Amino acid sequence: MSPTPDSAVRQYVQQHRDAFLGDLADWLRIPSVSAQPEHAADVRRSADWLAEKLKETGFPIVEVWTPDGSGAAAPAVFASWPSDDPDAPTVLVYGHHDVQPAARADGWHTDPFEPRIDGGRMYGRGAADDKGQVFFHTLGLRAHLAATGRTAPAVNLKLLIEGEEESGSPNFRALVEANAARLTADAVIVSDTGMWSETTPTVCTGMRGVADCEITLYGPDQDIHSGSFGGAVPNPAAVAARLVAALHDADERVAIPGFYDGVTPLTDAERELFAELPFDEASWLRTAKSHGTLGEAGYSTLERVWARPTAEVNGIGGGYQGPGGKTIVPASARVKLSFRLVAGQDPEKIELAVRDWAAAQLPRGIRHEIEFGAPTRPCLTPLDHPALQSVARSMSRAFDGQKIRFTREGGSGPAADLQDVLGAPVLFLGVSVPSDGWHAPNEKAELDLLLKGAESAAHLWADLPNALR
Template structure:
């Protein structure tokens, strides 16, 4: 199997990939919005049909639990000793708000040269379609009638809602997802000309803190200055989250953090990074964060606390001079290796209690149990096979390790199956995922397809026992 044979097939199938992408992106499968749940089902059924068209003999839509429909597909290799690979991704998409900031209809895909713009183009529909194309290229280039590895796809329908039922789904179908290695395709690369692979994703805990003061809004002239104000308590809590050095002040927040080694920091330093360009993509005017760490280290390997939204009291035009009855703040905490969501949540509860003044009642509503962080050891046989496949797709370029600042259910999946996990994703930093005007570069999808075609052959050559090993060798 040669790179030329794979690339020739991928080049010849560009029109098919684009047509499929256009059709799928028109389905507004927003899992966070109940009135779109039927569209989530349509999205699952669309991908299930696409998997059947690709050749998967077993394709199922799993809707037998509280979760939104997920897709399972399986294609067994005719080699009885072949490794089994589980590919994870998601077919649901983020809400499109604020709609007025989109330049085009988010569910009417537009093409401008190499760019396709629509909600879900990069996260995660385009990335799932490059896997289907890569499998076809693998079969064509090898002349095989079945993949060189047994392939299983698990495509979730609730990832953009925090995967609230993912552990239940895994438990319900535990007998179907046994594998030797997991490949996650919901991440990106540093730049179009800098191939890389994610080696860690942060965990997350999300909740809403509510402060209740008087049982009704009060006239601020009659009662202001004489009764506690929940909006003021809210502001003081938010301001106390960080010290002057950007460190989070939650009790025990850093106790379990896996600190960066000198080798880790050297690897981060090798990743091309331009803070000016970062600010341009972020449309921000300044950097901020924990002292003593670079921008890449802050977003990939350090835990954070963020205020996601604040409310309370009168929000309309003009004046309404009151002491409000209630105020709230939405908080999220990104976690890194070794941090436990439950322990962080307990620390947050202690912190809120300590910052609740007399006369105010505070409460916290958590959005699920949180997501655990995930860290991929470098130099394992699975990692080496992955980087070799990516390198082949990028004409022999070095593949750099990087870490993803976002969060997902990968740790739960890895814990469920108990095997190594690696990441193959081709999104770019300027894809504006979760934001208006999301896009994907078609050229990156083609490279992803090539890498996929190489990867199944590399995994087959590596073998089941080696893929299951977590022993590190020279990178």
């Protein structure tokens, strides 16, 4: 009896497990830390290493792209493998090969760039974020070909693996815009996320966007005597405090006019699915190092961090900060704010709303400047989207028929640029778990989950053509 497609995929993955892990360990040994200029050559070496492995996998087109064309920005890797089927949909896989800084002195038990396997886990910087989750696609693709007998994938498969994600992807959108014709796709698969837990496999349906700013308030031309002038001229530190106090209303809703315009509301189905997750708020608070929850009235904790827009005060300061007293009216004060955005919100409109709101709060005699950072757009794929259902089916096959639940990510990433520029739905296929310790000492990946990620990808390439036709 010939094996079923599911068993053939698993058999191939298990047979090639050791070679896959050996190659991954070699890649993890390259300290591709994009945030540190002294590792620029290592980031390039990481890109070249991946490019060679993609050629070995069978990709007929593999290129290393420099985002700004000058070599000053960290390189990305592009690969493409057309399908033999003329009607096949096109899928783009996104991930990143750069990693966070890491040193033994940070609390690592061993050298962060000398990976080790212990107890079914691989420890090393990048094991989960994101080299392990990028690399399982090579094994998954080979398993797909072996199980189906195909000589090319059932989809037109493209990869874009950037080298600056851990530095905020400063050149990513420009890279995508410049190469939009070559990156065009019917769906984007992002493997830079995770699951709820080892025993609760999930698919992320969206990520929040972000906008941030620094507001500088100017009062007198220099610090002045509070006895001579206090109470008779505006104090920028006091105005900064009032500005912060005006940011939210009594229900913890953001009080900036127009802030909620266009927000895509949570559906009843999404709220029910979130409520199904085994969420322990007391445990979550311990992880947050917080002693209580607080947020927008009428929403649960998960709903607040995944699906509602927020405003946070990241810093406030001004005037004398040294020991003892200094009786002055300070010349200036500063406030740093960030806004997490959800589907339906436009970062450019949020910036205009914040500028208008801030100007309206200030009394005569206070000048101000606002500087915004580069925004990240939110992205969301509806639960009933055929491609999302395809991802869930494929993961369920890899996880032996388990029910796949749905989550969102409270953080932000460059996936929304792909959705915005390419006009394609973004789907998330990630198998990392919270205990993997992204950005932390002793980052690790669960080996069984990496292999299930490969199986999920193998099933997905066979399933997506029907979903996207």
